[in-house]
Each structure stands twice: as C-alpha cells, then as structure tokens.
Amino acid sequence: MSTEIKIADLQGIRAIIRRARRWDIFFTLLGILSLMVGILTFVALFMDMAIKGVPRLDADFFLSFPSRRAGEAGILSAWVGTVLVMAVTALAAVPLGVAAGVYLEEYAPKNWMTDIIEINISNLAGVPSIVYGLLALGLFVYYFGFGQSILSAGLTLALLILPVIIVATREAIRAIPTSIHEGAYACGATTWQTVKDHILPYSTPGILTGVIIGMARAIGETAPIITIGALTFIAFLPTAPFTGEPPAGLFDWLFAPFTVMPIQMFNWTSRPEAAFEVNAAAAGFILVFMTLAMNGMAIYLRYRLRKNIKW
Amino acid sequence: MKRSLKADVRDLDFYYGAFHALKKVTMPVYAQQVTALIGPSGCGKSTLLRCFNRMHDLYPGNRYAGGGIVLHPDDTNILRPEVDPIEVRMRISMVFQKPNPFPKSIYENVAYSLRVRGMRNKSEIDDRVEAAIKGAALWNEVSGRLSELGANLSGGQQQRLCIARALASDPEIILFDEPTSALDPIATASIEELVMELKEKVTILIVTHNMQQAARISDFTAYMYLGEMIEFGVTDQVFIKPKKKQTEDYITGRFG
Numbered sequence: 001m002s003t004e005i006k007i008a009d010l011q012g013i014r015a016i017i018r019r020a021r022r023w024d025i026f027f028t029l030l031g032i033l034s035l036m037v038g039i040l041t042f043v044a045l046f047m048d049m050a051i052k053g054v055p056r057l058d059a060d061f062f063l064s065f066p067s068r069r070a071g072e073a074g075i076l077s078a079w080v081g082t083v084l085v086m087a088v089t090a091l092a093a094v095p096l097g098v099a100a101g102v103y104l105e106e107y108a109p110k111n112w113m114t115d116i117i118e119i120n121i122s123n124l125a126g127v128p129s130i131v132y133g134l135l136a137l138g139l140f141v142y143y144f145g146f147g148q149s150i151l152s153a154g155l156t157l158a159l160l161i162l163p164v165i166i167v168a169t170r171e172a173i174r175a176i177p178t179s180i181h182e183g184a185y186a187c188g189a190t191t192w193q194t195v196k197d198h199i200l201p202y203s204t205p206g207i208l209t210g211v212i213i214g215m216a217r218a219i220g221e222t223a224p225i226i227t228i229g230a231l232t233f234i235a236f237l238p239t240a241p242f243t244g245e246p247p248a249g250l251f252d253w254l255f256a257p258f259t260v261m262p263i264q265m266f267n268w269t270s271r272p273e274a275a276f277e278v279n280a281a282a283a284g285f286i287l288v289f290m291t292l293a294m295n296g297m298a299i300y301l302r303y304r305l306r307k308n309i310k311w
Numbered sequence: 312m313k314r315s316l317k318a319d320v321r322d323l324d325f326y327y328g329a330f331h332a333l334k335k336v337t338m339p340v341y342a343q344q345v346t347a348l349i350g351p352s353g354c355g356k357s358t359l360l361r362c363f364n365r366m367h368d369l370y371p372g373n374r375y376a377g378g379g380i381v382l383h384p385d386d387t388n389i390l391r392p393e394v395d396p397i398e399v400r401m402r403i404s405m406v407f408q409k410p411n412p413f414p415k416s417i418y419e420n421v422a423y424s425l426r427v428r429g430m431r432n433k434s435e436i437d438d439r440v441e442a443a444i445k446g447a448a449l450w451n452e453v454s455g456r457l458s459e460l461g462a463n464l465s466g467g468q469q470q471r472l473c474i475a476r477a478l479a480s481d482p483e484i485i486l487f488d489e490p491t492s493a494l495d496p497i498a499t500a501s502i503e504e505l506v507m508e509l510k511e512k513v514t515i516l517i518v519t520h521n522m523q524q525a526a527r528i529s530d531f532t533a534y535m536y537l538g539e540m541i542e543f544g545v546t547d548q549v550f551i552k553p554k555k556k557q558t559e560d561y562i563t564g565r566f567g
Contacts, residue, residue: 110371179411186364187424187476188401197423202414309414310462 046288053281061282065235066264070275075283077234078264081150082219082290084238084253085260088154089161089218094211097162098200101169101207106195125163132160133227141228148229150238151254156224161214168210172203177311205305212298216291222262232267234259261287315383317342317484317514318363322378323390325358325367332358334538335378340484342383345506345515347529347546349522351561355538356518360486363516364403365389365396382483401428404477405486409493410469412461412476417444417453420461420472424480439479446512447475448505467498474505478513485509487517491524503528522562526550534558 064074104121108114136156146152176199184194238256242248261283268280318340325333333355340346348356358367362380367373379388382402389399404424412420421440430436440457444450449471453464461472470490477485487506491499506515506528519525525532525546532549534542534557542549542558553559560566 177411179407179409180413182366182369183407183411183413183473183476184423185369186366186400186405186407187427188397188404188480189423189427190397193427197426198413308460310460311411311414 046285049281049284049288052278053283053285056278056282057285066233066267067235070271070273070279073268073276073279075261075264075286077237078259078261078283079286080237081230081234081258082260084150085153085157085225085258086215086219088151088254089157090211090215092155092158093161093165093214096158097165097211097214098169098207100162101166101173102195102199104166105170105173106191106199121163121166125167128223129160129221130223130227132156133224135159136224137228147255148231148257149255150258152228153225153230153258153260154254156228157218157221160221160224161218164214164217165207165210168213169203169207172206172210173199175206176202180311202309205302205309208301208305209298212294212301216294219291219294220262220287222260222266225260225263226266230263231257231259232263261290314341314344316340317383319381319383320359320362320378321381323359323362323380324376324378325355325362326374326376327358328372332538333362336535336538336540337378338533338540338543340514340516341531342514343510343512344530345510345517345528346531346533347525348516348518348533348535349520349525349561350535350541351566352520353537354535356533356535357488358538359535360488360516360518362390363484363486364400364405366405368396401480402482403484403486404480404482405488406470406473406477406490408489410466410473412464412469412472414460414462416458417461417464417472418457421475421479424476428480440475443475443479444472446478446509447471448501448508449475465498467494467501470494470498470502471505474502474509478509482513484514484516487515487519489518489520492520499524522550534561536561 060072061074062079063076064072065076066078067073104114104118108117133156136152136159140146140152140155141148146155180198180202181194184198189197234257238253238258239248241250241252244252265280265283265287268276268283271277316339320336320338320340323333323336324331336355336359338346338359348359350356361367362375367375375390379390381388387394389403413423415423418440421443422436424443425436425439430439441450444453449468452468453459453472461469464472470493474485474490490506491502494502503524506517509515510530517525517529529546532544532546533540534549534553534555536557542553542555544554549558550562553562557566
C-alpha cells in the first residue's frame with residue numbers, strides 16, 4: 001500500500017466544473033426567454049386593450065344596450081347575459097362534476113370499464129368546444145326544446161367544463177393522505193360517512209380551484225354559444241322573476257334569448273368603424289378582468305380554506 | 312393463571328394479488344393481554360394486523376383465501392364475506408404508524424368514533440370524549456383547548472389523541488401498527504406506559520419492529536417470518552428461551 005498523500009488536481013476539477021456550469025447558465029437564459037415570450041405577449045395584448053379601451057369605460061358603458069352608434073353602445077345585455085349563463089353553468093356543472101369525481105375515486109369498482117371511463121374523461125377535456133355547441137344545438141335547443149336560451153347556453157358550457165371539474169375533484173381527493181382515509185374507515189365509517197365527513201371537506205379547496213379554472217374557461221367561450229344561436233344584437237334584458245307575461249314564474253329568465261361578453265366583442269370587432277374597435281377593446285378589458293378576478297378568488301379561497309387543513 | 316381467549320387466528324391465508332402474504336397463520340389472542348407481533352420487514356406482521364379490522368377490504372386485489380379470525384365470545388369469523396367490515400371495525404379499532412388525526416378539532420377527532428355510531432346526545436358525547444381523552448393520558452395537556460386543531464399538537468400528543476379516538480367507542484380489541492416508530496424516545500415511553508395501562512380494559516395487539524419494546528410491554532409475542540408464524544408464546548419464554556432456532560437468531564440480532 002502506498003502511503004503517499006493524494007494531491008488533488010484542483011485546477012483540473014475547477015475547469016471541469018466551469019465547463020459543466022455553462023449548461024446551467026445556458027438553460028437559465030433559455031428558460032427566462034421562453035417565459036418572456038408567454039408573459040410579454042399577454043402583457044402586450046392586455047396593455048394594448050387597456051390603452052384603447054379603458055378611456056371608454058364609464059357607468060353608461062355598463063348600463064347601455066348595444067347601439068348602431070358606437071358612442072352610445074354599451075355592454076349591459078352582454079354582462080348580464082354572461083353572469084346569468086355562468087350561474088346556470090356553475091349550478092349544473094359543480095354538483096355533477098363533484099359527484100362523478102367522488103364516485104370514481106371512492107365507489108367505482110376497479111375494472112376495465114372504470115379504466116375506459118377514466119381515460120375518456122381526459123379525452124373529453126380535449127374535445128373542441130364547437131363540437132359541444134353542435135351537440136347542444138341538437139340536444140338542448142331542439143330535442144329538449146329549451147330554445148336559444150340562457151338555459152341552453154349554461155348547460156352547454158357546463159358540459160364543456162365538466163371534465164375539468166371531475167379531474168380537479170379526483171386530484172383533490174387523491175391529495176388526501178391514505179392515513180387519513182384509512183383513519184376514517186378504521187373508526188367504523190361507511191363510504192358515504194367517509195365522503196361526507198372527510199373527503200368532501202378536505203378536498204373543497206382543490207375542488208373550488210378546479211371549478212373556478214373551469215368557469216374562467218367557460219366565460220370566454222364563443223364558438224359553442226354562437227352555435228346554439230346566441231343573438232349578436234340584443235337590446236333588452238331577460239325578464240326578472242315574476243315580472244314577465246302571466247303566468248310569470250321565478251325562472252322565466254332561463255328561457256330568454258341572450259348574448260354574452262365574447263359575442264358582443266366579436267360583433268363589434270367585425271364592424272368597420274374604428275369607434276367600435278374601441279368598444280371591443282373596452283369589453284375585452286372587462287372580460288379579461290372578470291377572468292383574472294375569478295382566478296384571484298380561487299387563489300384566495302384556496303389559501304383561506306387550506307389554513308384549517310393540516311395533516 | 313387462567314386466561315380467556317379473545318380471538319383465534321386459524322390457518323389464515325391471505326394474498327395481495329398473486330403474492331401469498333400470510334401462510335396458514337394460527338395464533339391465539341388472549342383477552343386483556345398485550346400481544347406483540349415481531350419479525351423482519353415484509354414478514355406479514357402488519358398484514359396480519361390489518362386483517363383484524365378488514366383494512367384490506369379497502370383495496371382491490373386483496374384476498375382472504377382460507378381460514379379465519381374467530382372473535383370470542385360470539386365465535387364470529389370476522390373474515391367471512393357476509394360479515395360487514397364496518398361491524399368489525401366498530402368492535403376492533405386501530406392506531407396507525409404515523410399519527411393521523413383528522414384535520415378537525417381535538418374534540419371532533421375523538422367524537423367522530425361516537426358519531427359514526429349514531430350518537431347524537433351532546434352531553435353523552437362530551438362525557439365519552441372526556442373519558443377517552445383521560446384514558447389516553449392526554450386530558451391534562453388538552454382540556455382547555457379541545458376546539459383547537461388536532462394537528463397543532465406534538466407528535467406524541469397526536470398519537471395519544473388517535474388512541475383516544477380508538478378508545479372512545481369502547482372497542483373489544485385495539486390494534487397498534489408500529490405506533491411509536493414516528494416518535495421520539497420520550498413520547499415512545501409515554502405511549503408504551505399507556506398501552507400497558509389500557510390492557511386493564513381492552514385486548515391489545517401491537518406490531519413493532521422494536522424488540523426491546525415487545526419485551527417491555529407485551530405478555531405474549533408472536534414471531535413471524537416470510538408470511539409464516541414461526542413461534543408464539545409467553546413473551547419471557549420467547550425472549551429468554553425461544554423454542555425455534557430462527558426466533559433465537561432474530562432476537563439475538565444474528566439475523567433481521
């Protein structure tokens with residue numbers, strides 16, 4: 001055995017590290033560049049819209065119906081339509097999506113049928129939205145006779161975001177540790193008691209996030225809404241409950257014709273006059289703002305609710 | 312000393328899919344005694360424990376393939392398919408390896424075992440919760456803050472909270488699955504002391520990978536290896552004069 005003390009070739013080691021480090025620097029730069037392409041594009045679009053549109057925003061813009069004169073036109077029917085359609089979408093999609101997600105995670109037998117369903121839920125999320133529009137035109141508008149109404153539009157968008165909510169629900173449930181899950185069963189709980197007392201309360205933050213992301217997608221959808229026949233020019237609001245023609249009911253507004261924000265924008269951008277461009281930019285700004293506000297709400301709710309959930 | 316039998320494991324075979332995890336396991340469980348299951352990792356000791364509350368039913372592919380666990384005095388074979396696993400879990404509760412309090416208040420954690428049994432009377436639940444927390448030697452530390460989250464307690468306190476939860480429903484047997492492996496030595500000592508106190512009221516089955524722990528707290532010890540029951544006996548006898556060479560090798564640290 002040699003007793004020589006080994007002398008490290010420090011120069012050599014440092015040169016190797018320096019060479020290897022170059023790739024770190026290269027990838028940092030590449031990463032920043034890639035990030036900037038995405039962010040700067042969005043910022044540029046948003047700023048352009050804001051600069052054009054924000055001066056147009058005043059109370060009248062929100063309280064006026066569309067008009068042939070650009071200066072008098074507003075988005076009243078569009079934003080009311082969007083809010084009502086979104087309400088229908090949420091009321092239909094959330095219970096269905098959460099129930100389906102809970103079933104798949106907690107109740108479904110693990111066999112090939114379940115596997116096929118699971119694979120296809122992810123596929124459904126990738127179906128082009130206009131296909132949902134066509135389906136809804138046949139099913140809701142004609143077959144069920146809902147007409148070109150808020151109800152039809154809300155249900156169409158509900159179908160569209162159902163896969164998003166199902167997937168979010170399942171992921172939220174899977175994030176619950178096995179030990180908590182087993183703990184509930186070990187206490188003698190049935191599956192339903194486990195779901196009601198544990199699974200649903202603990203997965204609510206994740207489910208809410210999925211719901212809002214789905215809603216943020218639905219709010220900007222244009223194609224399926226046009227397919228089922230939303231009007232592009234509409235100068236009245238849906239009837240308020242109990243105010244329409246007798247016998248007036250609580251839900252008459254569900255069957256009212258309507259328009260939504262993206263369609264109003266689409267309508268204005270197709271006009272030749274520059275003043276309508278400004279209207280479109282202003283409406284676009286509001287639409288993006290609504291989407292961002294929903295995402296902000298999702299982040300806040302998740303943060304608030306997670307504070308009480310510690311494993 | 313005459314001991315009565317609480318449960319009887321008879322020729323139990325169990326499979327995880329195609330893997331034969333328990334092979335013709337036979338073992339008595341004596342009432343109001345602590346029985347320790349020891350053996351190297353993968354020997355089937357946790358698998359056997361989880362048969363007692365039908366935890367395996369939660370996952371597909373698990374199969375009780377013969378034999379059974381007969382619970383006395385009613386002589387019910389709790390592994391028979393027509394026996395509802397919920398009924399089994401109401402009679403036999405469990406404390407897990409890692410403390411797993413629900414993300415609910417300390418009170419609700421313990422009350423949950425009672426609520427699933429349909430108990431609604433507030434004052435009755437209050438009394439039983441207090442008794443269970445006292446039984447788990449936790450009352451002095453938490454009596455003033457029952458509405459706080461269970462997760463805010465220390466690891467050892469969380470485990471005692473889980474013991475209180477398992478105790479609240481007045482079970483016939485409590486299963487402990489390596490209950491101290493995630494705890495520091497001081498918390499471990501308090502759990503061990505508690506286990507020895509609990510056997511006054513309830514039968515205890517404990518899986519441990521810590522042989523000193525088995526020697527300290529158990530009355531009976533079962534040594535398992537590769538899914539087979541190698542030796543079962545009074546703890547002192549198993550540790551001082553094991554009948555089988557394999558047991559001796561494991562206990563003396565020559566193997567394992």
